[in-house]
Amino acid sequence: MATSTAEPTRRDMLYIATGAATAVATGAAIWPFIAQMNPDASTLALSSTELDIGAIPEGQIVTVKWRGKPVFVRHRTKKEIEEAENVQLSQLPDPQADSARVKKPEWLVVIGICTHLGCIPLGHQGAYDGWFCPCHGSVYDTSGRIRQGPAPRNLDVPDYAFLTDTKIKIG
Amino acid sequence: MSGPSTYVPKSAIGRWFESRLPVMGLMHSSFVVYPTPKNLNYWWTFGAILSFMLVAQIVTGVVLAMHYTPNTGLAFDSVEHIMRDVNWGWMIRYLHSNGASMFFLAVYIHIARGMYYGSYKAPREILWILGVVIFLLMMATAFMGYVLPWGQMSFWGATVITNLFTAIPFVGDAITTWLWGGYSVDNPTLNRFFSLHYLLPFMIVGVVGLHVWALHVVGQNNPAGVDIKDVEKDSVPFTPHATMKDSVGIALFLMLYCWFVFFVPNYLGDPDNYIVANPMLTPPHIVPEWYFLPFYAILRAIPSKLGGVIFMFGAIVMLVLLPWLDTSRVRSAVYRPVFKILFWVFIACVVGLGYLGSQPPEGGAVLAARILTAYYFIHFLVLLPLLGLFETPKPVPASIADAVLHGGAAEPAKA
Amino acid sequence: MISKTSLGMIAAAMFGATLFAAPISCLAEEPAAATSHVAPIPPPQDWSFAGFFGKYDQAQLQRGFQVFREVCSNCHSADHLAFRNLAEPGGPEFSIEQVKALAAQYKIKDGPNDAGDMFERPGRPSDYWPSPFANANQARTANSGALPPDMSVLAKARGIKRGFPWFIFEALPGFAYQEQGADYIVALMNGYEDDAPKGVTLDAGQNFNHYFPGNKLMMPKPLSDGQVAYTDGAPQTLQQYAKDVSAFLMWTAEPKLDVRKKTGFRVLIVLAILAGLFYATKKRIWADVQH
Numbered sequence: 001m002a003t004s005t006a007e008p009t010r011r012d013m014l015y016i017a018t019g020a021a022t023a024v025a026t027g028a029a030i031w032p033f034i035a036q037m038n039p040d041a042s043t044l045a046l047s048s049t050e051l052d053i054g055a056i057p058e059g060q061i062v063t064v065k066w067r068g069k070p071v072f073v074r075h076r077t078k079k080e081i082e083e084a085e086n087v088q089l090s091q092l093p094d095p096q097a098d099s100a101r102v103k104k105p106e107w108l109v110v111i112g113i114c115t116h117l118g119c120i121p122l123g124h125q126g127a128y129d130g131w132f133c134p135c136h137g138s139v140y141d142t143s144g145r146i147r148q149g150p151a152p153r154n155l156d157v158p159d160y161a162f163l164t165d166t167k168i169k170i171g
Numbered sequence: 172m173s174g175p176s177t178y179v180p181k182s183a184i185g186r187w188f189e190s191r192l193p194v195m196g197l198m199h200s201s202f203v204v205y206p207t208p209k210n211l212n213y214w215w216t217f218g219a220i221l222s223f224m225l226v227a228q229i230v231t232g233v234v235l236a237m238h239y240t241p242n243t244g245l246a247f248d249s250v251e252h253i254m255r256d257v258n259w260g261w262m263i264r265y266l267h268s269n270g271a272s273m274f275f276l277a278v279y280i281h282i283a284r285g286m287y288y289g290s291y292k293a294p295r296e297i298l299w300i301l302g303v304v305i306f307l308l309m310m311a312t313a314f315m316g317y318v319l320p321w322g323q324m325s326f327w328g329a330t331v332i333t334n335l336f337t338a339i340p341f342v343g344d345a346i347t348t349w350l351w352g353g354y355s356v357d358n359p360t361l362n363r364f365f366s367l368h369y370l371l372p373f374m375i376v377g378v379v380g381l382h383v384w385a386l387h388v389v390g391q392n393n394p395a396g397v398d399i400k401d402v403e404k405d406s407v408p409f410t411p412h413a414t415m416k417d418s419v420g421i422a423l424f425l426m427l428y429c430w431f432v433f434f435v436p437n438y439l440g441d442p443d444n445y446i447v448a449n450p451m452l453t454p455p456h457i458v459p460e461w462y463f464l465p466f467y468a469i470l471r472a473i474p475s476k477l478g479g480v481i482f483m484f485g486a487i488v489m490l491v492l493l494p495w496l497d498t499s500r501v502r503s504a505v506y507r508p509v510f511k512i513l514f515w516v517f518i519a520c521v522v523g524l525g526y527l528g529s530q531p532p533e534g535g536a537v538l539a540a541r542i543l544t545a546y547y548f549i550h551f552l553v554l555l556p557l558l559g560l561f562e563t564p565k566p567v568p569a570s571i572a573d574a575v576l577h578g579g580a581a582e583p584a585k586a
Numbered sequence: 587m588i589s590k591t592s593l594g595m596i597a598a599a600m601f602g603a604t605l606f607a608a609p610i611s612c613l614a615e616e617p618a619a620a621t622s623h624v625a626p627i628p629p630p631q632d633w634s635f636a637g638f639f640g641k642y643d644q645a646q647l648q649r650g651f652q653v654f655r656e657v658c659s660n661c662h663s664a665d666h667l668a669f670r671n672l673a674e675p676g677g678p679e680f681s682i683e684q685v686k687a688l689a690a691q692y693k694i695k696d697g698p699n700d701a702g703d704m705f706e707r708p709g710r711p712s713d714y715w716p717s718p719f720a721n722a723n724q725a726r727t728a729n730s731g732a733l734p735p736d737m738s739v740l741a742k743a744r745g746i747k748r749g750f751p752w753f754i755f756e757a758l759p760g761f762a763y764q765e766q767g768a769d770y771i772v773a774l775m776n777g778y779e780d781d782a783p784k785g786v787t788l789d790a791g792q793n794f795n796h797y798f799p800g801n802k803l804m805m806p807k808p809l810s811d812g813q814v815a816y817t818d819g820a821p822q823t824l825q826q827y828a829k830d831v832s833a834f835l836m837w838t839a840e841p842k843l844d845v846r847k848k849t850g851f852r853v854l855i856v857l858a859i860l861a862g863l864f865y866a867t868k869k870r871i872w873a874d875v876q877h
């Protein structure tokens with residue numbers, strides 16, 4: 001088999017074009033196989049939950065499921081609200097005012113997932129009477145803010161809205 | 172796979188790795204410098220096409236398994252969920268269902284090519300038989316996969332095929348009950364078929380590895396049917412020559428595949444499989460997928476339950492025995508004028524059986540199927556052994572280079 | 587030597603010819619027995635979604651939905667159809683507000699609530715089309731023992747075999763045809779006969795239809811001229827209703843058809859370019875090899 005050296009540039013161009021076209025086509029073909037793992041249309045359609053909060057007595061926490069995760073809805077007492085509001089922000093690992101975390105002071109809505117490694121904290125426990133995570137000892141206050149332990153962030157607040165005085169829609 | 176490699180990695184890390192696990196050298200000797208007969212035509216690209224289809228089926232299948240539920244109450248719904256809600260689910264499912272058909276189309280062409288050019292003859296008997304094993308595994312995989320959507324054809328196809336085992340004397344009923352995990356095709360059956368349908372493709376991958384290994388030991392056959400004698404004159408390196416030619420074949424085959432997937436995705440399927448399985452109602456006309464039709468016709472042609480099953484499996488046993496049934500010393504049909512005609516008659520016979528398999532078993536169709544079934548076996552058991560003794564082959568070229576020199580392999584001039 | 591070879595060839599060819607003459611002549615005897623109860627082939631309709639560039643006609647799907655909602659859905663379920671689908675691209679494409687309002691008109695069973703009771707609430711877009719009957723047995727009882735089939739994938743579950751040689755053409759570019767199910771539904775809507783032809787006796791509740799396999803159908807004629815009030819000026823005729831609802835049912839069966847054909851067109855172009863490039867490269871590589 002002899003090797004030809006004629007027209008090296010045209011030959012190289014053809015090889016480069018073929019290689020590039022193959023790479024682009026392969027990339028395009030792979031995308032659907034990655035995208036299929038994203039939430040499907042039926043999952044996206046279920047992304048809001050409505051909750052009647054009229055029946056939750058003061059001081060109680062109700063847990064509802066939203067997108068497969070627990071959401072804590074806490075009807076806070078006067079004392080709890082005061083505790084949450086009268087904290088010096090400089091004392092907090094993740095400084096955030098209580099007013100920035102609630103829409104109405106009596107109602108705290110947070111995602112019930114410890115920001116450390118995803119366990120569900122227990123309510124009305126820990127030194128700040130907020131939540132205590134049994135997995136690794138993170139302690140949250142009555143505003144769901146991290147006070148002690150390994151968790152890096154406050155409990156997340158989901159998107160929610162008051163439809164009426166006694167009804168909220170999460171998501 | 173073709174003996175010790177002379178491959179030496181360029182980098183120090185490469186050499187370090189290679190001296191501990193010579194995988195690069197194995198790839199290099201098997202798929203780069205491996206000497207490929209230079210007279211291979213496009214029918215030889217179907218090996219690469221089949222490898223591509225196997226990977227495509229496994230990838231789409233693994234993805235579908237992420238969304239599918241093997242439960243009689245949920246299977247049909249989960250397939251519709253894939254078709255409607257999962258991102259690109261409709262495409263992946265159509266790729267997989269039509270991919271099965273394309274896989275069989277390619278394997279039938281691959282088998283026919285082997286039969287035409289005598290690729291089963293010594294020293295390629297083991298290579299050929301491994302191919303038959305792959306074919307059998309493919310049939311088992313495809314059959315179980317077809318059950319998974321849990322439509323009417325899924326259910327009744329599963330019922331009919333598993334009932335074949337009741338034909339076995341004495342233990343048939345016990346085996347069938349064991350297969351079903353109950354007293355009919357039901358949830359345990361579906362669940363185990365799903366498990367096995369996931370397992371078998373990886374067994375196919377293993378046997379394909381052996382098939383390629385055997386191929387690289389004995390070397391590729393070619394249209395002239397003579398072995399490589401002089402590597403310089405008779406062969407080209409596998410890469411880039413064969414790889415590029417295979418790529419052309421794969422691209423063209425993909426166009427056919429995608430035509431079916433995107434424009435006639437339900438053409439090869441049965442409308443009844445869009446009706447959820449109903450164990451209380453058999454559809455008026457049970458037909459397997461097209462790739463099983465010739466065997467289905469043989470099954471129905473024999474007026475005895477056990478006999479039908481024996482002949483159907485016997486049709487595949489013929490393939491296993493083929494290397495010894497063909498007594499001719501010449502490999503390629505190019506140099507066997509009578510065999511060439513008989514080959515095409517045989518192909519027509521199998522196509523005819525396939526057509527009859529799709530027709531209701533009434534009237535003339537039954538008799539026609541019997542005649543063609545008889546011919547199928549006569550071809551293997553009578554014609555091929557006798558033909559080798561009586562046929563006068565044309566002169567076979569001395570070498571591949573010789574065959575190429577005299578106007579290509581297809582029409583060798585008389586020397 | 588040559589004559590011996592050609593003699594062999596002639597013998598083989600004759601053998602082959604005889605072999606195939608026999609089965610074909612066997613087949614020729616067959617039809618007489620089979621034809622008596624075979625329904626006629628539904629005439630092919632002109633569908634916007636047929637062919638290489640086919641896509642759904644949005645207005646037609648909206649009208650078809652109206653027919654489905656006002657007529658079919660009184661007896662037939664469509665379990666895989668969600669309200670939200672009606673707003674998705676490639677469908678009737680109602681606005682999301684229209685779909686919310688529509689869904690809210692239906693009562694959806696939900697629960698259990700905290701007291702453990704099931705309750706009914708207004709529908710949401712994520713809900714599925716409510717079934718007219720609680721279960722299959724109730725549906726049978728309400729319909730003189732016949733179960734109205736679910737309509738989700740009905741249009742794909744009614745294939746018509748047109749037989750050899752048409753089945754070959756139906757796969758080929760330019761002739762490809764996948765709309766037999768929709769054709770069948772149109773034909774069925776038009777195929778009712780007030781009185782059964784002579785020689786056919788109908789049982790109580792049965793109706794005669796030319797296109798139904800076996801001709802005896804429990805479903806009474808569902809559509810007639812003027813039955814559904816269209817608001818877009820389309821003719822209010824049986825034929826128009828039948829076509830519109832068939833198109834709608836094709837969409838419920840194959841909601842991704844538009845994107846499928848569009849994607850397929852691009853895929854084929856890319857593959858053609860790739861095949862061309864591969865072939866040119868292959869020719870280059872093999873240029874120096876005599877083969």
